[in-house]
Amino acid sequence: MAKESGLGFDDDSGSLQDIRNDVPNFQFALPRGVQDVTGIDVFAFERLLLLADMNMTLNGVFNDAANKSHDVFSSVPTYNSGRQVNIAHSGQSLGITPAIEMIATDYALTRGAGGELTWTVPMALSNGLVPTWT
Amino acid sequence: MRDFARFVQRVEPKLPPGAMQTYDVSAPLETHWRSATCAEVECKAFMQGWSSDVLAGSADEARLAKAYEAEFRRGAIKGEKLETGFIRYHFPAGTACFRQAWHKLPLERPALFIVRSGDWRGTDGVIRRFATGAEWVDHFATHLDGISERVSRG
Numbered sequence: 001m002a003k004e005s006g007l008g009f010d011d012d013s014g015s016l017q018d019i020r021n022d023v024p025n026f027q028f029a030l031p032r033g034v035q036d037v038t039g040i041d042v043f044a045f046e047r048l049l050l051l052a053d054m055n056m057t058l059n060g061v062f063n064d065a066a067n068k069s070h071d072v073f074s075s076v077p078t079y080n081s082g083r084q085v086n087i088a089h090s091g092q093s094l095g096i097t098p099a100i101e102m103i104a105t106d107y108a109l110t111r112g113a114g115g116e117l118t119w120t121v122p123m124a125l126s127n128g129l130v131p132t133w134t
Numbered sequence: 135m136r137d138f139a140r141f142v143q144r145v146e147p148k149l150p151p152g153a154m155q156t157y158d159v160s161a162p163l164e165t166h167w168r169s170a171t172c173a174e175v176e177c178k179a180f181m182q183g184w185s186s187d188v189l190a191g192s193a194d195e196a197r198l199a200k201a202y203e204a205e206f207r208r209g210a211i212k213g214e215k216l217e218t219g220f221i222r223y224h225f226p227a228g229t230a231c232f233r234q235a236w237h238k239l240p241l242e243r244p245a246l247f248i249v250r251s252g253d254w255r256g257t258d259g260v261i262r263r264f265a266t267g268a269e270w271v272d273h274f275a276t277h278l279d280g281i282s283e284r285v286s287r288g
Contacts, residue, residue, distance in 0.1 A: 021240060024167060025160035029147070029253035030277060032155040034284045047285055053147040053154065057254055061163070061238045065176040089267045092275075106143035116163060116236045122254070124145035130282035133275035 016086060022060040022069035024118075026087075029055050054125040056085070056102060062109060062117035073121055076107040082126035097134050101127040147253065154253040155261070157274050161245040163238065170239040172230050179231035187220040198223065205229060249273060 031053050064070040082101030087094040102123035109119045125131075147154065161167070172180035188194040202225075205211050210229065214222045225231075247270035251258040264270040 024163050024240075025158065025245075027159075027254070028157040028274075029154050030157070031149055031281065032153050032251065034280050049148050050281055050285055052145075053149045055145060055147060055253070061167070062233075062236070063175060064178045065181075066178075089271050092268075092271050094274075103145075105145055108142045112163075114163070116238060117233065118163075120142050122142055122144040130278060130285055132278055132282060133271055 017067045017072050019069045022063045026058045056123045058121045073107040076104045092133050094133050098129040100129050100131045151252040151255040158248040159245050167238040170237040175237045183227040185224045187222050190221050
């Protein structure tokens, strides 16, 4: 990732930690087009779909140094609250206003064919706010 | 990696993959990362030292002796016999850990900024590839604006 990009996540004490050096890629999945999901009857159902369908996947390299990815995500099985997520690039940031929270549902480690130890953390939006770049 | 991804615990989206769009920032391990030393990544074992129990006379012990030959010769690694027949080796801080070959650091090359259709369940392919992160952010922001406008309208 370029130097100007950043990734921050809450650890289990609620402090934002910078883990960008551990993350080779991340994906943010959203509803494709607003028109595509417009229901023919009620708006409320559509809104539910829109919010529920934002999710994110982070893929990273195992790092157990202090305040890095393992410190942040090793609490996935025990920490039940949403985590604050912040992504920054070129002076713009996603997740600060409004402060979005996401629930991490797994911290899956795997050893790749090349011998590297990598992890995957899927997250789903949990506090009902639509993230915005500001 | 792809097969493994299926076993990851996720919240199943309510929309089908065809109605989803994914914003992807990618710095593949093969092209954007280099091998690093324990000191560079400040790995816990290297910084604080650690101890490992191995069965006396086992293949594991032989492997340790071979991998850390120089340290053993210097007397840096101390072995402690346990009642269970194991030997507890104490590795001091500053010793390269067992994972030394796996440590990676980014090369600081610009990442690949992509928008593709679908999500983790499946994709029809790349919709657009951006030359700079700023363009990707702009596209992402416009898309989010559309969604948030729709949500606020109710």
